[in-house]
Amino acid sequence: MSGAFTKSTARNIYFGGSVFFFLLFVALTFDTTRTMPERDHRENLSDKVVLGKSVWEENNCVGCHTILGEGAYFAPELGNVYSRFGNSTEAIKAFIASRPAEGIRGRRSMPQFNLSEEALDAVAEFLKWTSEMDTANWPPNIQG
Amino acid sequence: MKYQSQAVAKPYFYAAIGLFVAQVLFGLIMGLQYVIGDFLFPEIPFNVARMVHTNLLIVWLLFGFMGASYFLVPEESETELFSPLLGYVLFWVFLVAGALTIVGYLAVPYATLAELTGNDLLPTMGREFLEQPTITKIGIVIVALGFLFNIGMTVLKGRKTVISVVLITGLVGLAVFFLFSFYNPSNLALDKYYWWWVVHLWVEGVWELILGAILAFVLIKVTGVDREVIEKWLYVIIAMALITGIIGTGHHYYWIGTPTYWQWWGSIFSAMEPLPFFAMTVFAFNMINRRRRDHPNKVAVLWAQGTAVMSFLGAGVWGFLHTLAPVNYYTHGTQITAAHGHMAFYGAYAMIVMTIISYAMPILRGREAASNRNQVVEMWGFWLMTVSMVFITLFLTAAGVLQVWMQRYGGSEPFMVVQEKIALFYWMRELAGVIFLIGLICYVAAYFLPERDLDVDVVAEAG
Numbered sequence: 001m002s003g004a005f006t007k008s009t010a011r012n013i014y015f016g017g018s019v020f021f022f023l024l025f026v027a028l029t030f031d032t033t034r035t036m037p038e039r040d041h042r043e044n045l046s047d048k049v050v051l052g053k054s055v056w057e058e059n060n061c062v063g064c065h066t067i068l069g070e071g072a073y074f075a076p077e078l079g080n081v082y083s084r085f086g087n088s089t090e091a092i093k094a095f096i097a098s099r100p101a102e103g104i105r106g107r108r109s110m111p112q113f114n115l116s117e118e119a120l121d122a123v124a125e126f127l128k129w130t131s132e133m134d135t136a137n138w139p140p141n142i143q144g
Numbered sequence: 145m146k147y148q149s150q151a152v153a154k155p156y157f158y159a160a161i162g163l164f165v166a167q168v169l170f171g172l173i174m175g176l177q178y179v180i181g182d183f184l185f186p187e188i189p190f191n192v193a194r195m196v197h198t199n200l201l202i203v204w205l206l207f208g209f210m211g212a213s214y215f216l217v218p219e220e221s222e223t224e225l226f227s228p229l230l231g232y233v234l235f236w237v238f239l240v241a242g243a244l245t246i247v248g249y250l251a252v253p254y255a256t257l258a259e260l261t262g263n264d265l266l267p268t269m270g271r272e273f274l275e276q277p278t279i280t281k282i283g284i285v286i287v288a289l290g291f292l293f294n295i296g297m298t299v300l301k302g303r304k305t306v307i308s309v310v311l312i313t314g315l316v317g318l319a320v321f322f323l324f325s326f327y328n329p330s331n332l333a334l335d336k337y338y339w340w341w342v343v344h345l346w347v348e349g350v351w352e353l354i355l356g357a358i359l360a361f362v363l364i365k366v367t368g369v370d371r372e373v374i375e376k377w378l379y380v381i382i383a384m385a386l387i388t389g390i391i392g393t394g395h396h397y398y399w400i401g402t403p404t405y406w407q408w409w410g411s412i413f414s415a416m417e418p419l420p421f422f423a424m425t426v427f428a429f430n431m432i433n434r435r436r437r438d439h440p441n442k443v444a445v446l447w448a449q450g451t452a453v454m455s456f457l458g459a460g461v462w463g464f465l466h467t468l469a470p471v472n473y474y475t476h477g478t479q480i481t482a483a484h485g486h487m488a489f490y491g492a493y494a495m496i497v498m499t500i501i502s503y504a505m506p507i508l509r510g511r512e513a514a515s516n517r518n519q520v521v522e523m524w525g526f527w528l529m530t531v532s533m534v535f536i537t538l539f540l541t542a543a544g545v546l547q548v549w550m551q552r553y554g555g556s557e558p559f560m561v562v563q564e565k566i567a568l569f570y571w572m573r574e575l576a577g578v579i580f581l582i583g584l585i586c587y588v589a590a591y592f593l594p595e596r597d598l599d600v601d602v603v604a605e606a607g
Contacts, residue, residue, distance in 0.1 A: 005376075006376070007306075007372060007375055007376040007379065010376050010379035010380050010383065011306075011379050013379070013380075013383045014379045014380075014382055014383035014386070017383050017386060017387040018382075018383070018386035018387065018390070021386065021387050021390045021391055022386075022390050024390075024391060025390045025391055025393065028391075028394075028406075028409065029337075031403070032337070032397070032402055032403055032406075033334070033337075035403055036333060036334070036337075036401065036402060036403070039333070039401045039402070039403070040331055040332075040333035040334070040401040042331050042333075045330060045331060049330075050330040053330055053332060053335075054264075054267055054270075056270065057258075057263075057267065057269055057270025057271065057328075058254065058255045058258040058259075058263060058269065058270055059254060059255050059270070060191045060192075060195065060254040060269075060270050060275060061191075061270070062191075062270065062271065062272050063189075063190065063191025063192070063194050063195055063254075063272075063275070064189075064190050064191045064194075066477040067332070068332075068336065068399055068400050068401075068477075069399060069476035069477030069481075070272060070336065070400075070477060071272055071477070072190070072191065072194050072272070073477065073478060073479055073481065073482050074174075074177070074178065074190050074191075074194070075190075075559070076558075076559040076560070077477060077559070101186065102185075102186065103181075103182045103185040103186055104181070104182065105182060106180060106181060106182055107181040107182060108177070108181030108182075108190070108560070108563075109181060109182060109185065111185075111186055111189045111191075112186075113255070126332075129332075130332055133332070133333060133401045134401060135399045135400065135401055136398065136399055136404050136407070138398070138399035138473060138476065139399075139476075139477075139552070140473060140474060140552045140553070141552060141556045142556065143551050143552065143556050143557065143558055143559060144559065
C-alpha cells in the first residue's frame with residue numbers, strides 16, 4: 001500500500017463509494033416500497049390485525065419466538081403458525097389461553113399472559129395475516 | 145494522560161465493565177433455561193432475561209464507545225474536552241435511565257411497562273433489541289445529541305485528524321439511524337424493513353467506522369507507526385465496510401415480503417462483507433510487525449490483535465456462512481444465527497471496547513501500563529473469554545446444523561422435538577459460558593488487584 005495509492009485516493013474511494021452505494025440503497029428502497037403492496041397484502045390490514053401487532057409487541061412475543069425468522073430462537077417460528085395449527089385462529093387462541101401460570105416442570109413453557117378475548121382474537125388475526133404474506137416460500141416447511 | 149479532561153472517560157469505562165458482567169450473568173441464566181426450561185419461571189421468563197442480556201450489551205457498548213471518544217478525541221484534537229461537566233452529567237443521565245429500564249424489565253410484566261410508559265402514544269416497544277420504552281429511547285437520543293455536541297465542539301476547536309473525523313462520522317451515523325427506531329408501521333413487512341436500518345446499518349455499517357477509528361488510534365499509540373500509513377489503511381477499511389455493508393443490508397430482505405431481487409443484491413454484496421474485516425486483521429498484524437517501539441502495555445496490543453482476528457471470524461466468516469440466499473433459506477432464524485451473533489458481537493465490538501479500556505485505563509490512573517502481574521491476569525481473562533467464545537460459537541453452530549437438518553432439510557420434525565435432541569450442545573454451550581465468566585472475573589480482577597511492579601521500567605517510563 002504505497003506508491004501511487006495515496007491516502008487521498010483511499011479517502012476519495014471512501015467518500016465516493018459510500019455516497020454512491022447509499023444513494024443506490026435509497027433508490028432500491030424506493031422501488032421496494034413501491035412494489036411491496038403486491039407481496040405484503042396490506043389491503044388486508046384490518047383494525048384487528050393492527051391491534052394484534054400491538055398485542056404482539058406489548059407482550060414481547062419476539063423475546064422467545066421468531067416471526068419470519070427474526071426474534072429469539074427459544075420457541076417455535078410463528079410466521080406460519082396459522083398454517084401449522086390447521087388454518088385455525090381458534091387453535092392459536094386456545095393455545096395461548098391455556099398456558100399454565102406456573103409453567104411445566106423441567107420444560108420450556110410460555111407464560112400465561114391473561115389476554116382479554118379481544119386481545120386474543122387480535123393477535124390470532126395478526127398471525128393469520130402474517131402467514132398470508134408472500135415471503136418467497138419461506139419457511140421451507142410447515143415446522144417453520 | 146495528556147489532557148485532564150480525558151478523565152471523563154473513566155466512569156464510562158467502569159460502567160461498561162459493570163454492565164458487561166451483568167450481561168454475562170443473564171446470558172448464563174438464559175443458557176440454563178435452554179436446557180432446564182422452567183429455571184426461574186415464571187419470575188424471570190426467557191424473554192425478560194433475553195431482553196436484559198441484549199439491551200445490556202447495547203448499553204455497555206455505547207458506554208464503551210462514549211468513553212473511547214472522551215479519551216481519544218481530546219488527544220487527537222490536542223485540546224481539552226469542550227465541556228467535561230456535560231460529559232459527567234450525561235454519564236449519570238444515561239446510567240440512571242439505563243438502570244431504570246432494566247429494573248422495569250425485571251420488576252413488572254412487559255405489558256405493564258408498556259402501559260406505564262405510555263407506549264400507545266408512540267408505539268416503539270416489543271421489537272427485537274428495541275424493547276426499551278419510548279421514553280428511554282427519547283432519553284438515548286438526548287444523551288447522544290449532548291454527547292455529539294460535546295465531542296463535535298472539541299473536534300472543531302482543535303486539530304482535525306482522520307481518526308477523529310471517522311469516529312465522529314460513525315457516531316453521527318449511530319444517532320441518525322437510531323431515529324428509525326421511532327418508526328413502527330402497522331405493516332409488519334415495512335416495520336421489519338426499517339427496523340434493519342437501525343440494526344444492520346449500526347453493526348454492519350456505522351459501528352465499523354467507530355471500530356476502525358478506535359483500532360487505528362490504539363495502533364498508532366502502541367506501535368509508533370507513522371500516522372499517514374495508519375490513516376490510509378483506515379480509509380481503505382471503512383470504504384470496503386460501507387461499499388459492501390450498505391447494500392449488504394439486502395441479506396435481511398430475502399423472506400420478509402420484499403421483492404426477490406434482494407436475494408441477488410443481498411447475496412452478492414454481503415458475500416463481500418468479510419473483506420473489510422480481513423483487511424483489519426492484515427492491518428493490525430502489519431502495523432504491529434512494523435512497530436517502532438515496544439509498548440509496555442502488552443495486553444492492549446493483544447486485545448488489538450484479538451479484535452482484528454475475532455471480528456474477521458465472527459462477523460466475516462460466520463456471517464458469510466449463512467449469508468447467501470439459498471443457504472439462508474434453510475438457516476434463517478436458527479441457532480446458526482445465534483452462533484454468528486455471539487462471535488461477531490464479541491469479536492468486533494466487545495473486544496474493541498476492551499482494547500481501548502486496556503490501553504486507556506492505566507493511563508487514566510497515571511501509569512503507562514499496568515504492572516506485569518496485572519497484565520498477566522488480564523491476559524488470562526483475554527484467553528479464557530476468547531477461547532470459550534470460540535467454543536460457544538462452535539457448539540451453537542453444531543446445534544444449528546442439526547436443527548436445520550432435522551427440522552427443515554433432512555426431515556421436518558417439530559421445533560421442540562428437535563430442541564430436545566440437540567440439548568447436549570446447549571449443555572456444552574453453558575459450560576463454555578461458565579468458563580467465559582471465569583475469564584471475565586480475571587479481566588475485572590486485573591483492574592482491581594493492587595499493582596505489583598517487578599519491572600521498574602514501567603514506572604520509570606510513566607514518570
